[in-house]
Each structure stands twice: as structure tokens, then as C-alpha cells.
Amino acid sequence: MFVQLLTEQTVFVHQFPFNLKSPQLCYKIVTTYLLVKETMATSVMVPAMQKRKRLSAPVRRLEVVMAVLELARESSPEGITTQAIANCIGVTQGALFRHFPDKDAIWTAVFDWVKERLDTIVSAAFESDADALAVLERVFLAHVGFVAQHPGVPRILFHELQRPVDSTFHERVRKMVGAYRQRLCLLLVEAKESGQLPQTLDEEAAAVLFIGTVQGLVVQSTLFRDEGDMTGAARRIFPLLLNGFRGVQP
DSSP: OHHHHHHHHHHHHHTSSSOOOOHHHHHHHHHHHHHHHHHHHHHHHHHHHTSSOOOOHHHHHHHHHHHHHHHHHHSOGGGOOHHHHHHHHTOOHHHHTTTOSSHHHHHHHHHHHHHHHHHHHHHHHHSOSSOHHHHHHHHHHHHHHHHHHOTHHHHHHHHHHTOSSOOHHHHHHHHHHHHHHHHHHHHHHHHHHTTSSOTTOOHHHHHHHHHHHHHHHHHHHHHHTOGGGHHHHHHHHHHHHHHHHHOSOO
């Protein structure tokens, strides 16, 4: 290739209007041309290569999880392909599978993140010195706020729970919801003992209603695409929920 370029440049020099027919000068012109060409190519390639920084494995996995949640916000979870995920974060499928062996592993990572994050937010709401009903409201608003911030979460959970075969995923969701319901029951018992709620209240049924109300808000927001108003709706609904817990006043 170098010989070909040298020949082409030599022909060019012979056609040049000045007297530049010296072989040494021709060689110098060709060498300079090649160096300039290489420099220009490198200057174009370097920015393209620097578009994606090398991230640590934990950071890259978190990036994948957030990409899935963002895609689930606008798309059906069953239609989220590994290629779509890779495109979203700007990597190849090969790079994606260096962090996750398959799509199920990605779904597991998404669930783990959701569980950990929701546990953190709800636990912070539970840990308060306020009275039981005030804490209950904090938990309700925190739960709804998390879903409003990440509307892709319920889409993924509902999609997985609709699978006909009982899976490990189903069991993990049952454990997560069961533990959450148990904490609600303890809080409702505390409210009964302090006289804020009637002694006749069935705390287990009340906890189910509490969670079901959140789920109802999620379905409404998904149907009407108004996740931003979920928190406002939750503030209006919570007093009605409390009235249901209190029952008919004598």
C-alpha cells in the first residue's frame, strides 16, 4: 500500500507546476502526507472512543437496572430486549452479557434493586417518633412516591406475576409483600392500643386494604399516564382510608 501511495504521489509531483522531481523531495512529501492523514484519523477516533467511559462492574450493573426501569416506563416489559437495553446504555450485547449471563439475571437484578430501595424508603418512614397514624401516613406517601418516581417498577412486577407457572420470582414477591404487611399490622395494633383506631378493627384486613389502595393508585396512574399526580391523589385518599379504618362513629 505504501508503494502504491508513493507511486501516486510521485505522479502527482510530476504534474506539479514547480520543479519538484527530486526523489528525496517526493519521499518527504509522501511521508508528510501520511503523517498528517494518520493524525487526522486519530483526532476523529479519540472522541468517539471516549464517549463511553469504562465503569466498574457494580456501576455498570446499576446502569442496566435503571435502563430497564426507564424502558418499562414506556414499553411493555415483555418487549424489552437485551438489544434495547444495550442500546439504551450505549454498549454492545456482548458487553451487556459480561455483567449478566442472561435476561433472567437482569430481571433478578431489577427486582433486587426494587426490593432494597423500597425497603430503605419504607423503613425510613416507619422509623419515626410520631404517633402511629402519622407514621402510617408517612409510609403510605413514601410508598406511592417511590412508584411515582419509578413507574416502570409496577409494570415489571405485574408482568412477572402474570406468568402461569409459580416461580422463584413469585415466592420472592410473596415474602416481600408478606413482610411489609406484617409491619403494617404491628403499626395498626399500636394505633388500636393508643386509642387512635377502634379495638374492633381487623388489622390484617386493614393492612390488605392499605396495600390494595396503593395498588389501585398505581393502576389508575398507569391507565391515565399521570404518575406525576400520584402523590397529590394519595394525600386526598389517605383520610378516606383512615375513615374506613375508624368505621362508623357513634
